[in-house]
Each structure stands twice: as structure tokens, then as C-alpha cells.
Amino acid sequence: MAKVKYYYDEDTLSYRKIAVKKTDYYRRILFSFLGVILIAFFGFIGFSQIITSPSERAQKRELENLKFHYELIDKRLEESSEILSQLQERDNNIYRSYFEANPIPEEQRKAGFGGVNRYKNLEGFDNSGLIKNLTKEVDILSKQMVVQSKSLDEIVALAKEKEDMLASIPAILPIKKGGFxxxxxxxxxxxxxxxxxxxxxxxxxxxxxxxxxxxxxxxxxxxxxxxxxxxxxxxxxxxxxxxxxxxxxxxxxxxxxxxxxxxxxxxxxxxxxxxxxxxxxxxxxxxxxxxxxxxxxxxxxxxxxxxxxxxxxxxxxxxx
Structure with missing residues (x-):
């Protein structure tokens, strides 16, 4: 039962009952309802930031694992690129020099990656920078490996020719030692x-x-x-x-x-x-x-x- 409220009337020196208007009553109910909704909404937002669903947690772990493997692959690509650079240096300064072949220019080894933005389709993602860099490194490494592979094929052919030449050049006495x-x-x-x-x-x-x-x-x-x-x-x-x-x-x-x-x-x-x-x-x-x-x-x-x-x-x- 709702409480009855009174106020003191100085004119009559007596307490009188406070009459509540219907509009005030409905206004109080509306404000209370809105307050409950706001509290529930903001409470849900805050709670959802702390508590995630199992599927969301699994997705988050998968993204973190994917990023970790991207970084690992990027590191391995750097190591492979370093090994290839050493092979290219030996190719130009030792192998091709020995067989009197011209070294392969640096421009030829790394040509073909300028001009049009060939990685535009990889833009717009959360990790676009990582994906683009990784893809570019793979392309460059693949290009250099093709050039190096062709160079090694050429060196093999030169070695075969050198072997034939060394076997063909006169190199021994026509009569055995001691017999002439x-x-x-x-x-x-x-x-x-x-x-x-x-x-x-x-x-x-x-x-x-x-x-x-x-x-x-x-x-x-x-x-x-x-x-x-x-x-x-x-x-x-x-x-x-x-x-x-x-x-x-x-x-x-x-x-x-x-x-x-x-x-x-x-x-x-x-x-x-x-x-x-x-x-x-x-x-x-x-x-x-x-x-x-x-x-x-x-x-x-x-x-x-x-x-x-x-x-x-x-x-x-x-x-x-």
C-alpha cells in the first residue's frame, strides 16, 4: 500500500494530505523504466567486454596464431634471402669468373617489381601491411631463385664444356717417359x-x-x-x-x-x-x-x- 504524504498548512495550523497528480505519477514510472533500460544496456556492454563467447575466444586465438606464423615465415624468408644473396655473390665472383662468364647484373636479378600496384587486392584488412610485405618478399625471392637457377644451369653447361676442353687440349707426352x-x-x-x-x-x-x-x-x-x-x-x-x-x-x-x-x-x-x-x-x-x-x-x-x-x-x- 502506497504511503500517504502530508504537509503542514500554516494558515490553518494543521496537517493536510498531499494530493498526487496522475501526470506526476506516470512521469515517475516512465523515468524509472528508462533508468532500468539504460542501466541494463550499459551493463551489458561492459559485461560483454569482459566475458566473450567460446567461438569468439577461439577466433581470437586463431588470429593470433596466424599472425605468429606470418611473422615466423617472414623470418625464414629473410634467412633464405640471405643464403640466396651469398650464393649470388659466389655465382658472380667465383663460379662465373672461373668459367670466364660475365656476372649477372643486380638489376636483372631483381627486375620486374616496379610500376603497377600488384598488391592492391591485399589492402583493407587488419594485417594488410604484414600480408603485403610477406607476399612481396615471396615474389622477390621466387624471381631471384629463377634467375639463379638459370645461372646454375649455364654454369653446369660451362663446366661440361670446360671439362671437354681440358680433356681435349694436348697435355701428355706422345711417347711414354723413359722411352725416348x-x-x-x-x-x-x-x-x-x-x-x-x-x-x-x-x-x-x-x-x-x-x-x-x-x-x-x-x-x-x-x-x-x-x-x-x-x-x-x-x-x-x-x-x-x-x-x-x-x-x-x-x-x-x-x-x-x-x-x-x-x-x-x-x-x-x-x-x-x-x-x-x-x-x-x-x-x-x-x-x-x-x-x-x-x-x-x-x-x-x-x-x-x-x-x-x-x-x-x-x-x-x-x-x-
Whole structure:
């Protein structure tokens, strides 16, 4: 039951009952109702900030875990980029330098990422900056790996060519060590038969008739026949501008167009053609120019043996 309120009337010196208007009554009820609604609303907002649903908590954990893995991948990409940079440096300064190939310019390694904003579709997200940087690093790394892969393919091809070249260049004695004596070297001398001063373009190795003669490098036989000057002679084209000549043979063991390997038997020492005694006349040519054969025995001779052979070749007399 509602309480009855009174007020003191000074005119009548008595208490009178306070009459409550209906409008005031309804106004009080309305204000009370609005107050309850506001308290409930703000209370719910504050409570929701503290208490989240299980699904919201799971989503939040998933986002934090995703961000952590993005950062981890970004770190690994930086490490991979550093390793690739070291490989690029060795590629330019060691591998390509060794095979006499031009280094790959830095612009070529990192080209293709300017101009149009290719990452516009990644904008507008909470972590757009992280995602864009990660995607860009992946693109750059992928581009550099493609360039480096092509470079390594080229180096492999160069190495294969270098290996073929090293196997083809004349590098051993045409007669085994201990089985010969140097009669004449690469120098001006008096021809023993023609009796004219003539430059001797090769080296003469005296050895018993029938001593085996070997190819000094890989190549193809282009001439295997008898001539008036060289007698039984073999020419081998080694590629890369190199050619060797083996003259005055007693017998030829190869035919024209035969492929030979370094160390293969091609004939035997003889005394055919313009020759005064059994010996092998041996020449080395590069791009059509006769070179001193003594510089092409590094596969057989020690430094001491080379010095002895060089001294002997300068003092001896030609046999052809």
C-alpha cells in the first residue's frame, strides 16, 4: 500500500494530505523504466567486454596464431634471402669468373617489381601491411631463385664444356717417359737433309722403331696417310682451336674420322719421309699457329723433368 504524504498548512495550523497528480505519477514510472533500460544496456556492454563467447575466444586465438606464423615465415624468408644473396655473390665472383662468364647484373636479378600496384587486392584488412610485405618478399625471392637457377644451369653447361676442353687440349707426352731422347726442340736449326736453315715447328723424340705413339688429347683424326715430307703422318683435331701432328711413323693404327681419347695408341715410331733416323716429329697448333709443344706436357712432367726436357731440347739437333 502506497504511503500517504502530508504537509503542514500554516494558515490553518494543521496537517493536510498531499494530493498526487496522475501526470506526476506516470512521469515517475516512465523515468524509472528508462533508468532500468539504460542501466541494463550499459551493463551489458561492459559485461560483454569482459566475458566473450567460446567461438569468439577461439577466433581470437586463431588470429593470433596466424599472425605468429606470418611473422615466423617472414623470418625464414629473410634467412633464405640471405643464403640466396651469398650464393649470388659466389655465382658472380667465383663460379662465373672461373668459367670466364660475365656476372649477372643486380638489376636483372631483381627486375620486374616496379610500376603497377600488384598488391592492391591485399589492402583493407587488419594485417594488410604484414600480408603485403610477406607476399612481396615471396615474389622477390621466387624471381631471384629463377634467375639463379638459370645461372646454375649455364654454369653446369660451362663446366661440361670446360671439362671437354681440358680433356681435349694436348697435355701428355706422345711417347711414354723413359722411352725416348729429345733430338730437337722448337727453334731455328739446319735441316739435316735439305741443308737449309729452317724453323723447326715441333719436337723430335728419338726412340727405337716400333715404339708406341699416343694421342695427347681427345679429338678426331683428320689425316692418317703417307706424305713425301712427313712420311706416315697422323693429324688430330682436338677442337677449341687445337691440332696435333705425329710424323715419320713406321705404322699408322688409326683411320681418318676416328674418334680418339687421350692416351689412345695411334701408331709407332718410324723413319719415313724426310728423316735421317727413327724418331717422332710432334707438333701442336692453336688456331693455325704452331706452338712450342714443351708447354703441353703438364699432365706428365714434374717441374724438374720439365726443366731437364727444356734444356735438352735447346741443345739437341733435328732429325728431320
Amino acid at each position: 731422347y729429345v733430338a730437337s726442340g722448337y727453334k731455328m736449326r739446319m735441316h739435316p737433309i735439305l741443308k737449309i736453315n729452317k724453323f723447326h715447328k715441333g719436337m723430335d723424340f728419338t726412340a727405337p722403331k716400333g715404339t708406341p705413339v699416343y694421342a695427347s688429347g681427345n679429338g678426331k683424326v683428320t689425316i692418317a696417310q703417307r706424305s713425301s715430307t712427313f712420311g706416315n703422318v697422323v693429324y688430330i683435331e682436338h677442337g677449341y682451336g687445337y691440332k696435333t701432328i705425329y710424323a715419320h711413323l713406321s705404322k699408322i693404327e688409326v683411320k681418318k674420322y676416328n674418334e680418339v681419347k687421350r692416351g689412345d695408341l695411334i701408331g709407332f715410331v718410324g723413319n719415313t719421309g724426310l728423316s735421317v733416323a727413327p724418331h717422332l716429329h710432334y707438333e701442336v697448333h692453336k688456331n693455325g699457329i704452331a706452338l712450342n709443344p714443351i708447354n703441353f706436357y703438364y699432365g706428365d712432367l714434374s717441374l724438374e723433368e720439365f726443366a731437364t726436357l727444356q734444356e735438352t731440347s735447346e741443345e739437341s739437333q733435328s732429325y728431320d
